[in-house]
Structure formats: structure tokens, C-alpha cells
Amino acid sequence: MSEVKKMVAEQRNYSVLTTDDAKQIVINYIQKTELSNYEIEFGLPEINDRYDIWKVPLLYMKETIGDIVINAYSKEVDEKLSSKISVIRNRILSIQAKSSEKTKTRKKRSKEFIISNLDNMVIKGRAEVALKTLPDQSIDLIFTSPPYYNARKQYSEYESYDDYLLLIRKVIRECRRVLIDGKFFVINVSHVLVPRSSRNESSTRIAVPFDIHQIFMEEGFEFIDDIIWQKPEGAGWASGRGRRFAADRNPMQYKAVPVTEYVLVYRKKPCILIDHFIRNNPNPEIIKASKIEDDYEKTNVWYISPARDKRHPAIFPAELAEKVIKYYSFVNDVVLDPFGGIGTTAKAAKKLGRRFCTIEVCDEYIQYTLQELEVNLIDMFSERKIVYKDLSDKNDxxxxxxxxxxxxxxxxxxxxxxxxxxxxxxxxxxxxxx
Structure with missing residues (x-):
């Protein structure tokens, strides 16, 4: 018969031989501290034979709150290597507070189903100001493409990139207030190329999506998806990027031609279960009417050709807006675009049986939007009129x-x-x- 291989604890003649031995030592230790008042559980104790110790993880409500370390020979708790009792207690209190808040939120969710009573709205004014006129939790979906940042003063109203990001933060913060808990904010953004001022300088590419993502994280949103909007290959050559390398083919001159933009998807915290919005909707017909057809986008790469319009230098295609609205809202929901342009999002919302709220500061773009939306304006569930508000600055x-x-x-x-x-x-x- 082959000899049974001894465990490390047996080979080294430890006084603490098994996981049960280690747990019991920790139980006896905890009973002498203020932690005895809490229902603490244990993770799997482990031996560290390099230092001849046992490490016993402590859990509270399934979360790790610290470790107790035991000398494998003396059976004594090594307090220098163990988590401090005060730290463990503070972690327990933090978990209890979060649990209590979640319980309150769940109770609130189960009782409330918010249906916005906003009419279709076209608002003229700066987004960060106009948003203040909307009630709390009155919007079901936000989809927008903010103005591009360009550091060339002749094309930009922003003193610096930080000023631009401050504007975006103000708008995101107000949008969070007006957005219903658990609903979606989808934003189309891309990196920005700042051309060089002279032949002796290099152009600069600013990673705008990554900076805006950080703002969303700080302003109470949860990141859901990064969708890549891919354009046909020829679309990227208009930027001029990559032409030098195409001509010379020298190493270090390579620059990829941009043919993609980001469609970043966030949800407002608390992120209420999607089932809440499906099961608790008082109108089952809306859920049925909102079902998405078979030919939906199955990956996070969407192939959509860019759009052009002589009336606006940087519009996104209606197809992009329609996909976002179909995937992230229900029929009769209110869709907001705080940087409305010539009303692409609003027109897509109307086409898909949603209500719309679009904000735009340029009077010319507002007039284009009104002209198109006033023609045969029909809502699926009510004959709503467009409410037009002018909040722009006046010198009159x-x-x-x-x-x-x-x-x-x-x-x-x-x-x-x-x-x-x-x-x-x-x-x-x-x-x-x-």
C-alpha cells in the first residue's frame, strides 16, 4: 500500500491543523470584541506556509470585510497582520447603511410607476439653462450628440477644453435630474482632431469620449454599453488624417483614418430592474406596440452611413436616432435631446410614436425643426400640440x-x-x- 501524503500542516507539526480549527480560534477571538454583536460568516481559511500562518476571511452579508491571521504554531491571533477591529466594524456599518438604502429604494420602486405628463416641446435656449425649466423625473430617454469641441478660436465659443467639459457636466447634471430613475441616457461622441496651427506644429487628437465617460460616472450614472458607429471607409478621408502616411509610408507617420464614433449608453442610478418598467406599465398595449422587429442590431458595431444636410454642418443620421429610440424606450415615452440641432431626434421620436422634447439655441435650426414637426403632427395616443418656449437671451x-x-x-x-x-x-x- 502507498503511504498517505501528509498535509502541509501535519508535515510542519502546526498546532492549527484544519480549517475548522482555524475558524474556531477566530470565533473565540471575535466573541471578546465588539464584533460579537454582528452575524459574521467566514470565507475559506487558507495556509500560507511561507510565513506559517492561517488566514481566515470574514464576511458580512456576503461581502468581505477583513481577515484574521493566526500563528499556525502558537494558535494566537496576529493582530499586526489581521484587519483592525475598528476597520471591520466600520465596513459592517457601511454595508448596513447601503442595505437599508437599497431596501427603501426597492419599496419605493414597487409602489411608483412614473408616467410623464409632458407635451411635445421645442425649447429655444442654452441647454444648461433650458433644462432647468423641466420637472424632475419627467423624461424617459435622452439621446443627444453634443457640439464638437474645436480649439481653433475662429470656430469655437469655448475658451478652453476644460470650459467645454464644464458645459457638458452642467448639462449631464441637469439631465440626471429630469430623467426618470433607471432610464437611459445615450450619447453620440467622438474623438476630436485639432488641426495644427503651422507646419512646425503637430495636430492634436482629444479623447473626448473618455473624458465625458468620467463625468457620467461622477454624476450618478451606470455605464451599460459602448456601441461603435462604423461608417463606410471613404467617410474618414475627409478629416485629412492618414494622407501623409499614404503618400510617404514612413514609420512613425502612421495615423489611422477615423471611420467610427462612440454611442455610449448609461443608466441613471438607482438602476431599477427593467422588469419594473415592463410588468408595472398600466397599459399592456404599449409594451406590445414597443416590441422590436427581427432585424435588430445583434452586436455593438452598427454600420450606418453618415448623413448630410446643407442646413447643418454636423448632423447624425436619422437611422441612428431611430435605433436608439426603439432599443431604449417604449411607445409614448418622452425623448429628450438637449442639443437638438435641426430636430433629428425629435423627428425620429415622432415617427416611432414617442413624445419629444428638443432644446436648441440657434433660431435658424429651431425654425427648421418647427416647420417639419408641425406638418401632420399626430401622436399615437393623443392629439398633442407642440409647445414652443423661447428662453433665449433678448436685448429687446x-x-x-x-x-x-x-x-x-x-x-x-x-x-x-x-x-x-x-x-x-x-x-x-x-x-x-x-
Missing amino acids: DEDFKSFEHLVHRLIHEGYSKDELYDALLKGINNIKNK
Whole structure:
């Protein structure tokens, strides 16, 4: 008969031989501490024969909260190598707090099913200001493509890239407020090429999608998908990127011709289960009418040709908007585009039986949008009228007939009463000091 191979603990004559021995030592240790008040469980104890110790993981509500380390010879807990009791306790309290919040959220979810009562809306104004006029949790889906950043001053209104990102953050923050919990924010963004100023300089490519992703993470969204919008190969040559290498073929001059953009998909936290929106909808016909046909996109690479329109220099194709709206909203939902342009998202929403809210600062683009949407405007579930709001800045003296009118307009544009009060005091003090 072959001799039975001894375990490491037996070979080294450890005093702690088995996992049960290790757990019992930890149980006895915990009972003498403030951790005895909590229902702590154990992970799988492991031997580290290099240091002659046992390591016993501690779990609370299935989450790891620390380790207790035991000297395999003396059976004593090594407090220097073990997690501190105070740290373990704080982790337990943190888990309890998160669990309590989740319980409250689940109870709230089970009771509430929010149906927005917004009408179709075309709003003229800056996105970060106009969004303040919309009620909390009144939007079912946001799909937009923000303005491109370009550092050349003759083509850009932004003093710096940081100013551009600050604008995006303000818009994302307001969008989170108006978006219903658990619903989607889909954004079309791409890297931006800043051309060189002279032959002695290099062009710069800015990774805009990665910076915007970080803002979404910081503003209370959960990342869901990165969809790649791929254009035909010839579409990328318009950027001029790659032409030098194509001509000379020298190493280090290689630059890939861009033929893709990102369609980044986020959900507003708390990320309520999708089943909540399906099972609790009071109108089963809406769920049925929202079913997606067989020829849907099965991967995260979407092959869509770019669109062109003489009225706008940078539109995205209606096909892209329609796919996003079909995949991430239900019939009769409200779809918001805070950078509306000539209304591509709004028109796609209308076509698919959704309501729309589009915001745009350019009066010319607003007029194009109104002209197209006012023609045969029919909603699937109600005869809704377009509500047009003009929140743009005006220099018309009629607008400032009274101080009261001015204050009312500023509050409507999103300024708080405290901000107006501070500005008023500052103005009065300036007059006194003259």
C-alpha cells in the first residue's frame, strides 16, 4: 500500500491543523470584541506556509470585510497582520447603511410607476439653462450628440477644453435630474482632431469620449454599453488624417483614418430592474406596440452611413436616432435631446410614436425643426400640440419693462433667489462706492 501524503500542516507539526480549527480560534477571538454583536460568516481559511500562518476571511452579508491571521504554531491571533477591529466594524456599518438604502429604494420602486405628463416641446435656449425649466423625473430617454469641441478660436465659443467639459457636466447634471430613475441616457461622441496651427506644429487628437465617460460616472450614472458607429471607409478621408502616411509610408507617420464614433449608453442610478418598467406599465398595449422587429442590431458595431444636410454642418443620421429610440424606450415615452440641432431626434421620436422634447439655441435650426414637426403632427395616443418656449437671451427693451418682470425671467432661466439677492446687494454696494 502507498503511504498517505501528509498535509502541509501535519508535515510542519502546526498546532492549527484544519480549517475548522482555524475558524474556531477566530470565533473565540471575535466573541471578546465588539464584533460579537454582528452575524459574521467566514470565507475559506487558507495556509500560507511561507510565513506559517492561517488566514481566515470574514464576511458580512456576503461581502468581505477583513481577515484574521493566526500563528499556525502558537494558535494566537496576529493582530499586526489581521484587519483592525475598528476597520471591520466600520465596513459592517457601511454595508448596513447601503442595505437599508437599497431596501427603501426597492419599496419605493414597487409602489411608483412614473408616467410623464409632458407635451411635445421645442425649447429655444442654452441647454444648461433650458433644462432647468423641466420637472424632475419627467423624461424617459435622452439621446443627444453634443457640439464638437474645436480649439481653433475662429470656430469655437469655448475658451478652453476644460470650459467645454464644464458645459457638458452642467448639462449631464441637469439631465440626471429630469430623467426618470433607471432610464437611459445615450450619447453620440467622438474623438476630436485639432488641426495644427503651422507646419512646425503637430495636430492634436482629444479623447473626448473618455473624458465625458468620467463625468457620467461622477454624476450618478451606470455605464451599460459602448456601441461603435462604423461608417463606410471613404467617410474618414475627409478629416485629412492618414494622407501623409499614404503618400510617404514612413514609420512613425502612421495615423489611422477615423471611420467610427462612440454611442455610449448609461443608466441613471438607482438602476431599477427593467422588469419594473415592463410588468408595472398600466397599459399592456404599449409594451406590445414597443416590441422590436427581427432585424435588430445583434452586436455593438452598427454600420450606418453618415448623413448630410446643407442646413447643418454636423448632423447624425436619422437611422441612428431611430435605433436608439426603439432599443431604449417604449411607445409614448418622452425623448429628450438637449442639443437638438435641426430636430433629428425629435423627428425620429415622432415617427416611432414617442413624445419629444428638443432644446436648441440657434433660431435658424429651431425654425427648421418647427416647420417639419408641425406638418401632420399626430401622436399615437393623443392629439398633442407642440409647445414652443423661447428662453433665449433678448436685448429687446420690451422685455425689461419692470424690475419684477426681469426677476421673474431670471428665475425662469434657472437663477436661484439667493444668487439674485447677492447680485442685487453687490450692485447696490457698487453704486454706493462710486
